[in-house]
Amino acid sequence: MSGVGDLGVERWTPRAAVFVAAALAVLGGLAFGPALFSAAITERLSALFIYVILAVMWNVLAGYGGLVSVGQQAFFGLGAYVAVRLSAAGISVYPALLLAALVVGGLALPIGEVMLRLSGGEFAIGMWVVAELAHLLVNLDPLVQGETGTSLIALDAFGAAARRADTYWAALAAMAFLLALVFLMLRGRLGTALQAIRDDDVAAASIGVRVLATKRVVFVLAAAGAALAGALWLATAITFQPHAYFSVQWTAYMIFMTLVGGLGTFEGPVLGAVLFFIVETAFGASGVWYLVGLGAAALGFALFAPRGVWGAFAARFSPRLLPLGYHVVLPAGLVPALGKKGEEQA
Amino acid sequence: MIFLNQILQGIFLGAYYALIACSLSFLFGVMRIINLAHGSFIVVAAFLLFVLADRFGLPPWLGLILVVPVMAALGWVLQVLVLERSLKGGLLVPLLSTFGLAIVIDNLLFEGFGADTRSLAPAIGDLAFASWTLSDDVTIGQLDAIILLAAIVVLGGLQLFLAQTRLGRAIRATAEAPDIVGLIGIDARAVYGFATAIAIALAAIAGAFLGLRATFNPYSGGMQLLFAFEAVVIGGFGSLWGTLIGGIVLGVAQTLGAFINPHGFLIAGHGFFLAVLIARLYLPPLAERLRRRGRKAVAA
Numbered sequence: 001m002s003g004v005g006d007l008g009v010e011r012w013t014p015r016a017a018v019f020v021a022a023a024l025a026v027l028g029g030l031a032f033g034p035a036l037f038s039a040a041i042t043e044r045l046s047a048l049f050i051y052v053i054l055a056v057m058w059n060v061l062a063g064y065g066g067l068v069s070v071g072q073q074a075f076f077g078l079g080a081y082v083a084v085r086l087s088a089a090g091i092s093v094y095p096a097l098l099l100a101a102l103v104v105g106g107l108a109l110p111i112g113e114v115m116l117r118l119s120g121g122e123f124a125i126g127m128w129v130v131a132e133l134a135h136l137l138v139n140l141d142p143l144v145q146g147e148t149g150t151s152l153i154a155l156d157a158f159g160a161a162a163r164r165a166d167t168y169w170a171a172l173a174a175m176a177f178l179l180a181l182v183f184l185m186l187r188g189r190l191g192t193a194l195q196a197i198r199d200d201d202v203a204a205a206s207i208g209v210r211v212l213a214t215k216r217v218v219f220v221l222a223a224a225g226a227a228l229a230g231a232l233w234l235a236t237a238i239t240f241q242p243h244a245y246f247s248v249q250w251t252a253y254m255i256f257m258t259l260v261g262g263l264g265t266f267e268g269p270v271l272g273a274v275l276f277f278i279v280e281t282a283f284g285a286s287g288v289w290y291l292v293g294l295g296a297a298a299l300g301f302a303l304f305a306p307r308g309v310w311g312a313f314a315a316r317f318s319p320r321l322l323p324l325g326y327h328v329v330l331p332a333g334l335v336p337a338l339g340k341k342g343e344e345q346a
Numbered sequence: 347m348i349f350l351n352q353i354l355q356g357i358f359l360g361a362y363y364a365l366i367a368c369s370l371s372f373l374f375g376v377m378r379i380i381n382l383a384h385g386s387f388i389v390v391a392a393f394l395l396f397v398l399a400d401r402f403g404l405p406p407w408l409g410l411i412l413v414v415p416v417m418a419a420l421g422w423v424l425q426v427l428v429l430e431r432s433l434k435g436g437l438l439v440p441l442l443s444t445f446g447l448a449i450v451i452d453n454l455l456f457e458g459f460g461a462d463t464r465s466l467a468p469a470i471g472d473l474a475f476a477s478w479t480l481s482d483d484v485t486i487g488q489l490d491a492i493i494l495l496a497a498i499v500v501l502g503g504l505q506l507f508l509a510q511t512r513l514g515r516a517i518r519a520t521a522e523a524p525d526i527v528g529l530i531g532i533d534a535r536a537v538y539g540f541a542t543a544i545a546i547a548l549a550a551i552a553g554a555f556l557g558l559r560a561t562f563n564p565y566s567g568g569m570q571l572l573f574a575f576e577a578v579v580i581g582g583f584g585s586l587w588g589t590l591i592g593g594i595v596l597g598v599a600q601t602l603g604a605f606i607n608p609h610g611f612l613i614a615g616h617g618f619f620l621a622v623l624i625a626r627l628y629l630p631p632l633a634e635r636l637r638r639r640g641r642k643a644v645a646a
Binding site: 068070114117118120121124125126128132133136248255288289292297298299300302304306 | 374435437439440443447449453457576579609612613616617619624
């Protein structure tokens with residue numbers, strides 16, 4: 001193997017640098033949203049940011065942790081509920097949203113301690129049981145008044161325009177923060193461990209990856225992220241009716257977005273959330289058939305295109321838009337005999 | 347005595363849970379798949395029986411003669427179109443695909459039948475509420491007795507089928523080593539097809555009792571899946587008689603929960619399920635530690 005010494009390994013390709021700069025510019029531009037867009041568009045974009053959070057967080061859990069949960073609505077609902085509770089206790093509204101996510105993240109620690117010991121399918125439905133139980137217990141709180149629900153009354157202190165703008169910024173900031181967090185996590189040691197677990201957790205354990213500890217981090221992060229999304233959704237909707245927040249439909253949305261976009265990739269869930277947003281905007285009014293379509297799409301992608309739109313695109317064109325993987329740089333003139341095998345997919 | 351009656355009703359409820367749980371447990375035992383659309387298939391069967399009774403005046407007992415083969419055929423289709431492909435895709439795909447399927451089925455049912463709550467009870471006349479009175483507080487519903495009997499017959503029949511018949515033995519062999527059974531002339535794909543057909547046919551029987559003893563609507567499937575799953579986990583995965591015991595324990599926990607507090611039925615069931623999970627995780631290591639300490643004490 002002459003010439004091996006000439007091989008280099010790179011992460012930042014020029015294209016990745018341009019793409020990351022462009023993505024940051026778009027995020028920066030979006031910060032001026034409330035000044036630029038109409039009220040309706042501002043509200044819809046806030047929803048899109050929340051969808052991105054949900055998709056990215058579910059992907060962290062399933063795509064990297066290998067943990068399919070159909071009970072993430074537990075954390076979505078608890079996030080909203082804790083925000084209502086904290087706000088009722090006198091904490092000002094927007095800090096309460098963030099604090100709610102942290103509290104739910106803390107609650108997820110003992111829940112994960114038990115649930116993470118279950119195997120695949122048992123974990124999936126076990127989480128649904130947790131969600132049902134959380135819903136029932138929240139209903140017992142006199143403040144919530146059962147299914148009647150309550151409202152985030154403290155938001156009334158803000159004018160409609162100010163509230164819309166503040167919620168928009170909160171959702172945008174939360175999305176940007178979580179995207180950055182997942183991005184940095186994937187680039188670091190934890191990310192390498194996660195990708196090893198994603199590909200084969202037994203093999204990962206055999207080379208010294210601490211599988212359970214790593215899954216614990218992922219579980220708590222996904223729970224706190226879903227809780228933040230729930231709290232932000234509360235800020236957009238104002239009313240808190242438990243069954244609307246603890247509905248398994250939220251998990252159906254998360255699965256749809258992640259599967260269609262691309263499970264186990266960084267870009268996929270973001271793309272999936274945008275696609276979901278477009279589909280919802282176009283067909284959401286058609287009710288039941290829209291839900292049938294979402295289920296059928298999830299079923300179809302799981303069976304026939306498990307890598308999703310982004311996964312298929314990346315496998316074909318290897319766009320390397322983000323500096324997440326490592327790429328072998330061949331010396332000039334050396335033709336790779338194995339085609340693209342030499343690259344490690346991120 | 348009221349207390350005794352609660353426990354008795356819990357046992358009958360548990361027999362129903364064993365009926366909805368046995369096919370979930372069976373399919374998991376054979377293919378290592380948890381079918382997240384399991385509850386939805388139960389509800390499909392209930393709606394088929396409802397249509398036969400409502401439109402054609404066919405009582406559910408006769409309706410089952412038609413619906414069981416139809417559901418078995420649906421099971422075969424499920425295996426060929428969804429599960430077979432899912433199995434090749436790794437651990438996550440069967441969960442994702444059957445969850446997607448459940449969403450499709452539930453919403454198609456909603457499209458077809460609307461949000462109304464239905465029941466098969468009107469189709470069986472007096473039997474729906476007839477009961478034997480044992481004492482002032484203790485009564486046994488005749489339908490409940492039929493459900494308990496049905497659960498014992500179905501579980502016993504399934505056990506006998508797996509132990510005694512050629513197909514049953516092929517199913518057990520395939521469950522043990524799907525990649526190897528081809529060597530002894532068993533077609534694993536066909537066995538999976540039969541197993542799924544049997545599981546969904548059993549779901550049809552469960553659907554009949556869902557409709558007879560309670561009410562259902564297009565979105566009832568999720569709850570049936572959860573109850574079935576809880577019964578299976580409490581009783582121990584893979585053991586059919588364990589499923590009956592698991593179902594009964596779950597049913598008793600729920601009725602006692604309802605006895606204590608009006609909201610207690612579901613909370614007690616889910617809470618008890620989680621308590622069993624926690625106990626299973628932490629009690630064996632604890633027992634082991636105690637045993638070691640005991641041994642040390644003896645040695646000293």
